[in-house]
């Protein structure tokens with residue numbers, strides 16, 4: 238077995254561990270931190286079902302962003318929707334046999350790659366063109382965009398310009414999952430793509446990419462507006478009554 | 480100093496997002512609380528050796544106590560969607576008044592001490608050490624936020640800068656850097672029972688005076704009772720209602736509503752204040768302690784209902800927090816909450832807003848109005864932030880927008896709303912909320928009022944509006960002061976119950 242295969246196998250195990258454990262720890266810390274006061278941003282739903290619907294609209298449609306900034310919404314929604322299709326398309330490298338829905342999504346997923354890159358480019362352009370957004374951008378904001386863009390571009394290049402050995406790649410991935418390592422093709426473009434993906438997995442739990450789980454734990458969005466009907470006391474606050 | 484000359488912004492016919500002007504409001508800082516004021520309410524008197532570590536420790540404590548803070552420190556993606564939503568940014572152009580930049584003042588420190596990336600790659604993620612310069616920036620810019628929550632409406636994750644402002648102020652208080660205005664008022668409420676420091680006899684005098692005035696005006700004996708044992712309703716209202724114009728006009732109105740509906744009621748000299756500045760400084764213990772007076776007064780007077788007057792943040796605290804803090808509401812299981820619930824009348828919402836009460840009476844046909852008495856007024860309504868974005872009235876989401884407007888339409892003929900993107904949950908702050916209603920911040924207050932003034936100007940020009948009704952004591956005080964800067968008459972602002980008061984038919988005295 239080549240050193241390359243071993244290195245990438247280890248890299249992906251480490252990246253997966255970092256992603257899963259890192260996000261799980263973060264979620265645990267959010268769960269363990271009490272929300273001592275009712276602070277939903279109104280008009281807020283008065284039932285649990287209403288809250289679920291509110292969150293669903295935020296996740297699927299980016300409702301608040303739509304209200305606040307149409308350009309950011311267009312680029313942001315385009316990028317995220319395309320990313321979802323692209324990720325679904327990639328599932329076929331991890332399955333044998335491949336689920337039928339994943340087969341259906343191949344065509345859309347392929348072209349969604351372009352939408353993803355366009356969305357990212359739009360988001361990045363705002364960071365230079367809008368003086369307010371330029372002011373708040375840190376180096377890491379730019380690097381996140383550069384990373385995602387490089388992943389998208391290297392992927393598209395492999396798909397449309399310089400094909401890589403997909404069959405061998407799939408064998409490698411399936412091998413990773415079954416702990417039965419198979420050789421990884423030494424195509425530089427593929428190696429670049431994989432390295433960047435692993436890097437993204439590493440930074441996810443220690444960066445602003447945590448906005449994804451964060452949304453579900455945001456008290457201003459996930460609380461029911463019923464403070465007069467239901468008392469809402471956190472443990473540390475209840476101790477004050479003693 | 481902060482009160483030096485400044486230029487009032489020009490009103491433009493349509494809103495324009497300013498270009499950023501770095502540091503343009505860096506000089507704006509409220510007076511620092513003296514060590515007596517600080518110690519009075521249990522905070523250290525001044526910054527002392529080792530404050531940096533104590534600040535970080537306090538931040539750690541708050542991160543463990545408030546999920547909002549913890550999540551909001553992590554979740555921002557710097558999308559900038561909130562960057563043009565703050566009235567203080569729109570009025571000043573100072574980029575640190577963009578909600579995201581205001582949050583970043585704390586986030587930079589959070590990252591440095593509490594995150595892997597900030598500990599190891601501070602430059603990359605914009606992390607900084609806690610230093611005196613950082614603290615000075617906090618003091619300036621966390622006192623340029625009125626905790627109005629407009630940014631949280633527009634953030635894709637609901638990040639609420641008000642929560643971060645409150646945490647920052649709590650951390651500053653914990654190391655001995657307090658704001659004079661808010662902390663002095665909190666001291667007064669503990670010592671005397673209200674924010675203005677009006678002692679019981681002064682209240683009684685004022686109320687007797689009101690009874691005489693109303694009698695002279697209407698010929699009817701409307702009562703304004705204090706400390707009446709066994710009254711049906713305990714009314715808790717901002718203390719500005721007792722003497723300031725136009726506030727007192729609304730107090731007169733509440734009395735007339737109770738009179739016309741035949742509901743017995745009382746004020747309490749112990750709990751004569753609805754305002755709760757514990758919220759502005761983000762301190763749970765103060766918030767609770769101030770709310771406790773209301774519970775005690777309600778128990779002592781044996782009332783069946785608790786009603787809150789026209790005060791924005793007080794209504795937020797009452798509606799959203801009272802039940803949590805001291806069990807005024809339903810569903811509590813500790814002894815005090817149970818005792819209170821068994822006393823209060825479960826058929827009514829507890830607590831209730833005076834607008835909910837008046838609206839219910841109107842719905843049931845229990846009140847009659849001569850609407851034409853308000854015909855000299857062409858009215859618009861200013862949604863106050865804390866009512867609009869942090870509380871509710873009635874049974875449906877958004878009831879807080881509907882009910883006050885329905886009252887106005889029931890008591891007056893001429894009403895026009897301001898532009899849709901400036902009302903309801905998108906309403907603009909008056910510019911003086913959140914503990915900023917102090918003369919040392921007048922420049923900020925005037926500039927922060929710009930977006931509201933522009934929206935007002937539009938309805939003045941288009942519909943001849945000459946009266947802006949509101950249900951918040953801070954809005955009333957702030958607008959009275961700021962309207963003249965923009966060429967409006969200070970008498971243009973007033974309460975919803977001021978309009979009720981003018982047109983209500985008192986009929987036969989009960």
Ligand code: SF4
Nearest residue numbers: 565624625627628630
């Ligand atoms: S809460 Fe209001 S004042 Fe504070 S940053 Fe947000 S919009 Fe500005």
Ligand code: SF4
Nearest residue numbers: 555556558559561634
């Ligand atoms: S809208 Fe929310 S996520 Fe975007 S910059 Fe503002 S606070 Fe951050």
